[in-house]
Amino acid sequence: MPTTAHATASATASAFADATASDSALRxxxxxxxxxxxxxxxARAAALGTRSIKTTxxxxxxxxxxxxxxxxxxxxxxxxxxxxxxxxxxxHPDPSDRTTPRTAAVCVYPDMxxxxxxxxxxxxxxxxxxxxxxxxxxxxxxxxxxxxRDAVAAGADEIDMVIxxxxxxxxxxxxxxxxxxAVKEASGTARLKVIFETGELSTYDNIRRAxxxxxxxxxxxxxxxxxxxxxxxxxxxxxxxxxxxRDFKQQTGVQIGVKPAGGIRxxxxxxxxxxxxNETAGADWLDNHWFRFGASSLxxxxxxxxxxxxxxxxxxxxxxxxx
Amino acid sequence: MSExSExSExSExxxxxxxxxxxxxxxxxxPRSESGRVYEVTSSxxxxxxxxxxxxxxxxxxxxxxxxxxxxxxxxKTAYNRGQVLYRVAEMLEGRREQFVREVADAEGLSKSKxxxxxxxAIDRWVWYAGWTDKIAQIAGGANPVAGPxxxxxxxxxTGVVAVVAPQESSFLxxxxxxxxxxxxxxxxVVIASEAAPLPALSLGEVLATSDLPGGVVNVLSGRTAxxxxxxxxxxxxxxxxxxxxxxxxxxxxxxxxxxNLKRVVRPQPxxxxxxxxxxxxxxxxxxxxxxxxxGSLGASGSAY
Numbered sequence: 001m002p003t004t005a006h007a008t009a010s011a012t013a014s015a016f017a018d019a020t021a022s023d024s025a026l027r028x029x030x031x032x033x034x035x036x037x038x039x040x041x042x043a044r045a046a047a048l049g050t051r052s053i054k055t056t057x058x059x060x061x062x063x064x065x066x067x068x069x070x071x072x073x074x075x076x077x078x079x080x081x082x083x084x085x086x087x088x089x090x091x092h093p094d095p096s097d098r099t100t101p102r103t104a105a106v107c108v109y110p111d112m113x114x115x116x117x118x119x120x121x122x123x124x125x126x127x128x129x130x131x132x133x134x135x136x137x138x139x140x141x142x143x144x145x146x147x148x149r150d151a152v153a154a155g156a157d158e159i160d161m162v163i164x165x166x167x168x169x170x171x172x173x174x175x176x177x178x179x180x181x182a183v184k185e186a187s188g189t190a191r192l193k194v195i196f197e198t199g200e201l202s203t204y205d206n207i208r209r210a211x212x213x214x215x216x217x218x219x220x221x222x223x224x225x226x227x228x229x230x231x232x233x234x235x236x237x238x239x240x241x242x243x244x245x246r247d248f249k250q251q252t253g254v255q256i257g258v259k260p261a262g263g264i265r266x267x268x269x270x271x272x273x274x275x276x277x278n279e280t281a282g283a284d285w286l287d288n289h290w291f292r293f294g295a296s297s298l299x300x301x302x303x304x305x306x307x308x309x310x311x312x313x314x315x316x317x318x319x320x321x322x323x
Numbered sequence: 324m325s326e327x328s329e330x331s332e333x334s335e336x337x338x339x340x341x342x343x344x345x346x347x348x349x350x351x352x353x354p355r356s357e358s359g360r361v362y363e364v365t366s367s368x369x370x371x372x373x374x375x376x377x378x379x380x381x382x383x384x385x386x387x388x389x390x391x392x393x394x395x396x397x398x399x400k401t402a403y404n405r406g407q408v409l410y411r412v413a414e415m416l417e418g419r420r421e422q423f424v425r426e427v428a429d430a431e432g433l434s435k436s437k438x439x440x441x442x443x444x445a446i447d448r449w450v451w452y453a454g455w456t457d458k459i460a461q462i463a464g465g466a467n468p469v470a471g472p473x474x475x476x477x478x479x480x481x482t483g484v485v486a487v488v489a490p491q492e493s494s495f496l497x498x499x500x501x502x503x504x505x506x507x508x509x510x511x512x513v514v515i516a517s518e519a520a521p522l523p524a525l526s527l528g529e530v531l532a533t534s535d536l537p538g539g540v541v542n543v544l545s546g547r548t549a550x551x552x553x554x555x556x557x558x559x560x561x562x563x564x565x566x567x568x569x570x571x572x573x574x575x576x577x578x579x580x581x582x583x584n585l586k587r588v589v590r591p592q593p594x595x596x597x598x599x600x601x602x603x604x605x606x607x608x609x610x611x612x613x614x615x616x617x618x619g620s621l622g623a624s625g626s627a628y
Contacts, residue, residue: 313554313583314384314554314557316391318559
């Protein structure tokens with residue numbers, strides 16, 4: 001798997017060799033992407049959000065959503081104890097019901113990777129680590145790469161990097177591209193998620209450009225946001241990124257994952273995102289290898305909904321673990 | 324001058340009537356029912372009065388979420404402050420007196436003067452419960468004599484989220500008499516208005532929204548009593564039930580459903596709403612917290628102090 005991943009990454013790179021040959025070529029390519037119809041995009045996202053998902057489909061969607069969660073704690077106050085508790089929750093989200101699926105991963109800061117790794121050992125739950133001077137990304141490339149290597153050395157299965165939004169917004173796309181390439185190389189076999197911080201990119205056109213830039217540079221996942229700014233994952237920007245991965249696969253044959261993160265708190269929201277995935281990228285993406293939710297409080301709401309489906313009565317926050 | 328008054332009289336006649344859209348009161352906001360349904364509310368003589376929202380179980384669930392969210396803040400306020408807020412509600416009720424008199428007269432088929440007496444009694448009752456907020460701890464708690472060198476203190480604390488089935492007949496005085504005691508002690512409430520006469524309850528929501536009461540402390544739902552109460556009785560995040568307005572068969576079903584998470588339940592019983600209510604409804608939704616505080620060894624005088 002790792003070797004094929006590397007092979008596809010370099011194949012992708014050569015497929016876009018012309019576009020990435022120079023800063024101006026890359027700019028020409030990215031600005032040549034079709035503009036986004038903002039009204040149409042939002043209307044489409046809103047329309048898909050009205051689908052009614054009930055009974056067995058709902059049960060399926062809830063279990064799928066749980067299995068797609070990157071259970072996240074990214075606070076300055078994170079302690080080893082909190083990370084261990086999070087790991088235990090990822091392995092057994094609902095201690096009162098062992099049929100509950102595990103979450104996909106836990107997501108922590110690099111210095112907590114070893115602790116997290118220990119907490120989920122043997123369960124199949126992966127450990128993702130943010131890196132590259134998360135969340136601002138304001139550091140020298142050397143520092144960012146050292147950050148990544150640290151996380152990988154501690155055993156991270158996945159690396160969540162942030163792009164340099166300053167360079168991106170200033171139009172220095174090749175700098176962003178080269179950074180992603182360098183981080184991808186430093187990540188080794190770990191899967192790389194590239195965070196665009198869509199809330200800071202300000203236009204849908206920019207989100208489409210960033211998506212293509214990330215995919216061309218070898219991202220395994222494109223991720224909306226850090227969860228640290230006002231606007232995080234929205235249905236519209238996730239839909240836009242799903243369109244990008246769909247088009248990229250059509251063009252290159254390479255499948256890229258998508259991860260909306262931040263602001264998704266209710267089961268209803270999560271199910272809406274799954275509808276977007278199914279209707280835009282297709283059923284190929286309905287798997288935690290290709291779609292993730294970056295969330296923490298979402299899990300409790302999904303568990304309460306799951307209990308409601310199982311027992312017929314509404315559950316409450318007293319019946320799920322407190323984070 | 325006379326021409327002018329004639330004119331205004333004419334425009335009075337030509338005015339289109341402004342129908343009021345009654346809405347639910349949940350989390351400090353006025354949503355329509357999630358289901359989009361309404362039902363016709365008629366006066367006691369069968370004349371159409373208004374359409375009221377017909378709540379679904381999802382509205383009930385949303386109301387519980389709002390009530391739970393509001394609970395910490397409301398229970399954490401000082402009893403004195405809660406009293407002030409409740410007194411403020413009474414002030415606002417007084418300002419809307421005419422509206423409530425009209426609504427109660429229509430709903431219960433009372434003459435204007437009898438309806439006015441009901442509304443006055445309801446406002447007085449609200450003030451009475453407002454006074455109880457910082458006094459209930461004295462009668463429901465206190466120091467306990469124990470055989471050891473300890474201070475043993477019991478203090479009453481609010482139970483949590485209380486689902487209140489408001490009386491079916493007494494649409495305003497009865498309503499106030501079951502809602503005020505629940506929130507006076509720091510609980511938050513989900514109130515199911517009288518099925519046939521929900522308008523005074525929905526208007527009460529408008530009063531509460533403008534009287535310093537934090538959003539979510541009282542949530543008012545209208546609709547079919549049996550439909551809304553069933554999910555509330557089974558809800559794991561509801562701590563207590565006041566079954567005042569439930570009929571015998573429904574009350575039994577709800578009590579069975581409530582047993583699952585050991586909700587406190589007040590059974591329905593005939594009440595004379597005009598009589599003194601006592602403290603029964605205040606103490607029904609309280610939990611007693613007792614602390615043992617060591618006083619250290621007793622000195623030669625026989626006291627640690």
